[in-house]
Amino acid sequence: DTGVSQNPRHKITKRGQNVTFRCDPISEHNRLYWYRQTLGQGPEFLTYFQNEAQLEKSRLLSDRFSAERPKGSFSTLEIQRTEQGDSAMYLCASSLRESDGYTFGSGTRLTVV
């Protein structure tokens, strides 16, 4: 397995545009997580899936953000009407069990201009 894959690696978009990021977890991992990391901060939790079910969403996830994991495989994170404050590194991680810890992807860096 090649690990957790995230695409694209970088995205520059104009304010007000919609963007979508993709995450392909390790194939046998049923848990998938999205985090956001800004400069000088640790990763902040956004949302969590177990198989295809979205079990928890952070209050950070405004109604402009939506995430899906159809069929419990890859996941997408969409941000509508992007704002400059959305500029950050968006991280995806997966795991098989809570006690395993996460395997992270390399992230998608979003810049909103």
Add this chain to the structure above:
Amino acid sequence: AQSVTQLDSQVPVFEEAPVELRCNYSSSVSVYLFWYVQYPNQGLQLLLKYLSGSTLVESINGFEAEFNKSQTSFHLRKPSGHISDTAEYFCAVSEANFGNEKLTFGTGTRLTIIP
């Protein structure tokens, strides 16, 4: 809800000197504790974890961390720092077996090993 405090945002250490990165957590229930490392231009990698049992856990590259329940700490140590240890280190906590599986991260400590 759990939280993590990493008081030191930057730790400079001369090469071959001992390294200590501090981590304190807060939680009302039993926890799992993790240290992650982020090398320049790379993703986060799991360094070591504490689940239960022995309070001292070790990684393959010489780091160790000790779980101290009374002090709610999980400090990371290495007897002798190496240039290749220069990276950002994040401490993280999750609530063990309570169905709340998200990791809460600290703000990170940038370790710089000085030649």
